[in-house]
Amino acid sequence: MGIITVEKADHLFWLGRYSERVYTTLKLYCDGYDSMIDLDDQYHKKLCELLDIPDIYESKDDFISRYGYDKTDPNSIISNLLRAYDNAIVMRDEIGTETLAYIQMALYGLEAAACSEAPMIRIQKVVDNLLAFWGCVDDQIDGRCIRGVMKFGKRVERLDLYLRFQRSPSEIRRNYSRLVPRAVESGMPYNKEALEQLKQTIQAPVIDYDAALTQLGRILDV
């Protein structure tokens, strides 16, 4: 199946973005959880600031509970996973039941973690399912443009998050170089000028992260 509607392309793009957002923020959440056990009481404040989300959490325990699993918190990981699910469920015909199943299982896994006495140990299953999801995308989806659109979304999100976290220039450059071919393969319209400007920004000896984020945001303005 190579022909997809505009609406479907949008769902695929956001499926890529949200599943990547969940994957990367889960890793940060797990790292943060570890440091919040006995090392860093303020970690969650920094995380909120970097993610540019309101710090509505009353304490680190409140953050651990709500940022991970509260479906009424629009910025929580589970809310983002539900958005990935919402975009995936309408794409069964394009991505296939087998591929969709990994998003479904990731959601079951996070819901199970939420109810568990020891949620962090169970989050590994969620991460495994997200990785399996991307493996299944490569293995099972024949349509190059379908994979391309999803991976374009994934790469935009990864770079966005890495810029927010001011990751090292080498990591930023590596992820930029992974983004460019996906933009081309997706077949989606994108702003080539913004992509070129972003390249200039991240090649500078000192990266202006805010400028880079703005340029990344403009890539989809066409």
Place this chain on the structure above:
Amino acid sequence: MHDICREADAINEQLARYGVKFGIYKNNVFKEQLFPFDAIPRIIEADEFAYLERGLRQRVTALNCFLADIYSDKKIVKDGVIPPEFIYSSSGYLPQCEGVKPPKNIASHISGIDLVQSQDGTWYVLEDNLRVPSGASYPLIARDLCRRASPRTFRERRIEDNRNYAGLLKQVMDYVNTGGDNVIMTPGRYNAAFFEHSYLAEKTGAALVTGSNLFVENDVLYYLDYSGEKRRIGAIYRRVSDEYLDPMNFLPESLIGVPHMFDVFRKGNVAILNAPGNGVADDKGIYYFVPKMVKYYLDEDCITRNAPTYLPYYEQDRRYVLDHLGEIVIKDVAEAGGYGVVFGSKLTRQEKEDMAALIQSEPRRFIAQDVIDFIDIDIMENGERTPRKADLRAFVLSGEDVVVWKSGLTRFSRDPDSFIVNSSQGGGFKDTWVLSR
């Protein structure tokens, strides 16, 4: 079969993994629920199925003749076989369809015929569903999992493989296709049967679309791909009710339809599966006349049997219904999905009086049937076999040939005191095995 029952939990876990769910609205809130699967199958012997197959093919052929006739010459009305009131007062009759001939003159491509088997083994048809019958996808995916759970069962027993459903559906779509792509049109993610829409799209290779993806230009139906290229549609298996299909021809407030889609159909430029207007043939009142249709159009005796049915519209029947209100089941012809079904035995005295008054004031609105004590089928509950009421939805696909799918959806009631098997009312489902010898 023992192996399958032993693995029932594993099968249900896999069904959850694959998102085999149905949506339900409770207090205006949408919820997705898993459709509980019971691993003990319904088994239909080869000769028994051969009888059903003959009967169902005949029945659906006659119903298709009826639909072609009723929107053209109306010979069956003119010849006095069916009173005109039953046509024109049916909510499923669409005057817009008058004179419209669907591609290959097939109106009901996918027919879901609901049957029950009485204690003496007789099969009775309870309903003909000719609009958008759902349910085939559930036994389809369950069979795959049962084969994984117990290959030995399927090696040792001669069970017809039911996994050709998507292939049969595609053949029908291809046959009536007027030139262009096949698509499945869904009302969207929050429809009760969305799993089925998306699963069948995947399995048939048809594009899954919503009304907002489609448009009409110069009497041709298209969808737009993301690079801006128009794709012509030749066959649309719509899972949207007639009234919401096209706001220019039906309900103007419909937001999920496609303006002028019906005009494209009228001009013969797209096949709509099932055709608009089929509701007139699966009206519960018209059901009474199906055996007469078979005789009228095919000059054959009807093979399938209707449940003994009374039409309060006829005075003699009305008297019988009012005299036996406590023993029969009353159905509101406008309702579906197990709603509007009232068992007289469960009514209080006051409720009986109210129902009698309603029947007298609106006789066309109801049919009444003798309660068929249909057979129980065992389900597993808390590790033990326990009997429950179950029906069978058989699927008949009409394209170049009329084919009865060698399987079906067996739905069962989880409530031991209930005859209502609908998923929307808490029922579960089973696989249906048709033995090949």
